[in-house]
Amino acid sequence: MKPDLKNIIDNDLREQEMEQEFLKAINNDHKLALRETLMNIHNKEIKQTKQVSQIEFKEEEFLAAIKDEHKLALRETLMVVHTKGSQKKRLHIEVFTSRRVQAIAASIVVFLMVGTSFLFNINGTSTNAELFDQYYTTESSLLTVRSGNTADFSPLSEGMKYFEQQNYNKALNAFKLAPDNMVVKLYSGFSYMELQKYDEAVKEFTGIIEQNDNLFIDQAEWNLALCYLMTDKTDKAKNILTHITNSNTIFNIRAQQLLEDMGNN
Amino acid sequence: MAKFSTERILAGIVENDRIVIQFVYDKYFASIKSYVLKHGGNDNDAWDVFQDSLMIVYEQAQSGNLTLKSTFITYFYSICKYRWLKQLRDRAPNQHEEFEYKNEVELFGYNKYTAEIDEAIEQEERVRLYQENFLKLSKECQELFKLLAKGLTTKEITKELNYKSTGFTYKKRRLCKEQLLRRIKENNDKLKL
Numbered sequence: 001m002k003p004d005l006k007n008i009i010d011n012d013l014r015e016q017e018m019e020q021e022f023l024k025a026i027n028n029d030h031k032l033a034l035r036e037t038l039m040n041i042h043n044k045e046i047k048q049t050k051q052v053s054q055i056e057f058k059e060e061e062f063l064a065a066i067k068d069e070h071k072l073a074l075r076e077t078l079m080v081v082h083t084k085g086s087q088k089k090r091l092h093i094e095v096f097t098s099r100r101v102q103a104i105a106a107s108i109v110v111f112l113m114v115g116t117s118f119l120f121n122i123n124g125t126s127t128n129a130e131l132f133d134q135y136y137t138t139e140s141s142l143l144t145v146r147s148g149n150t151a152d153f154s155p156l157s158e159g160m161k162y163f164e165q166q167n168y169n170k171a172l173n174a175f176k177l178a179p180d181n182m183v184v185k186l187y188s189g190f191s192y193m194e195l196q197k198y199d200e201a202v203k204e205f206t207g208i209i210e211q212n213d214n215l216f217i218d219q220a221e222w223n224l225a226l227c228y229l230m231t232d233k234t235d236k237a238k239n240i241l242t243h244i245t246n247s248n249t250i251f252n253i254r255a256q257q258l259l260e261d262m263g264n265n
Numbered sequence: 266m267a268k269f270s271t272e273r274i275l276a277g278i279v280e281n282d283r284i285v286i287q288f289v290y291d292k293y294f295a296s297i298k299s300y301v302l303k304h305g306g307n308d309n310d311a312w313d314v315f316q317d318s319l320m321i322v323y324e325q326a327q328s329g330n331l332t333l334k335s336t337f338i339t340y341f342y343s344i345c346k347y348r349w350l351k352q353l354r355d356r357a358p359n360q361h362e363e364f365e366y367k368n369e370v371e372l373f374g375y376n377k378y379t380a381e382i383d384e385a386i387e388q389e390e391r392v393r394l395y396q397e398n399f400l401k402l403s404k405e406c407q408e409l410f411k412l413l414a415k416g417l418t419t420k421e422i423t424k425e426l427n428y429k430s431t432g433f434t435y436k437k438r439r440l441c442k443e444q445l446l447r448r449i450k451e452n453n454d455k456l457k458l
Contacts, residue, residue: 065399068392071396249296249300
């Protein structure tokens with residue numbers, strides 16, 4: 001047989017096999033229906049993801065957005081501040097690539113540090129309790145609890161209501177019913193701080209920190225440091241504050257300031 | 266750096282007080298950025314989160330409904346975190362459904378509020394995209410769109426901007442819109458990354 005003819009026959013056979021396979025595959029109604037459902041779900045998900053990342057332009061909406069002059073002015077201020085901030089940062093990086101400038105900068109830092117401690121000595125240092133008052137602020141559940149929402153009677157929401165009303169003992173009683181919840185632990189800690197039971201608050205905050213994988217560690221660490229400060233465990237407070245200054249949390253700057261204010265306490 | 270009370274910051278945001286806004290930016294943007302970077306975002310995401318959250322503060326403060334008992338930063342940071350976690354959840358709903366987002370919702374305590382803040386966040390994202398790109402347009406296009414937003418007709422705009430004909434105004438409008446759409450599209454491409 002000629003090679004060409006052999007190829008043609010082989011191709012024919014392959015096509016026939018494929019056709020049979022195809023017919024067999026679509027003959028299974030159940031599997032076909034299942035496939036269709038799966039594809040619909042998948043397509044829907046893709047469509048949803050697309051909607052998130054793409055914005056459909058609506059002229060009316062656009063005109064309404066630019067009509068809000070106050071907000072537009074605020075946005076402009078923000079953009080100016082941000083652009084200047086980014087430029088400053090770039091400049092900072094450029095300047096600090098030079099070793100010579102780096103040396104000068106180092107001497108400036110030393111000068112500033114000496115200067116600050118000099119001022120500090122003149123002003124005198126605050127006591128731990130005074131510093132606590134200065135840095136501690138009463139936490140709240142961030143927004144006022146709405147009286148209409150009474151359907152949820154979980155220990156958390158019950159406790160939060162009492163917390164909002166500054167009824168900390170009642171809040172703690174409610175919180176005790178859900179001891180493993182991290183939000184409950186956090187607000188139990190705040191409640192104890194309000195009741196000036198700092199040792200109890202320490203237990204709650206420590207519990208949050210030990211349960212490593214949660215969102216509230218930053219707040220727990222900061223408040224734990226304040227509890228130690230208030231109970232004159234200055235070294236412990238300083239250790240935690242130093243840890244906070246080395247981590248990228250929202251309390252970073254506050255921790256630095258507090259450490260400076262604590263000075264030689 | 267000057268220190269401002271929570272009340273002063275809120276009033277400053279409503280009044281568009283440059284000094285207060287500079288203070289808020291200098292003091293808090295770096296922390297917000299490091300949080301977003303730490304949790305899978307980039308510099309642009311951080312800037313979007315910061316802007317949207319500040320605008321939410323603006324909306325709440327200027328409506329007079331905001332009763333804040335916590336410090337400004339606790340409140341602001343929680344909005345920023347929530348805003349970022351929502352974006353993570355929207356990007357990959359199945360991955361983040363049970364993740365930190367849930368805890369953050371619990372922090373607010375009430376589901377009703379969650380729906381409201383989600384709506385507010387989505388609204389802010391759209392307004393940001395429009396306003397930010399509008400501000401990057403040429404002054405001429407900005408002027409034209411402002412007049413359109415005020416409800417002026419093409420004829421009135423032609424007169425106001427001293428254009429030679431209504432046909433020219435139509436052409437300008439089309440060109441400005443193209444400019445705007447191109448910018449919005451560039452933004453969207455960034456979002457996809």
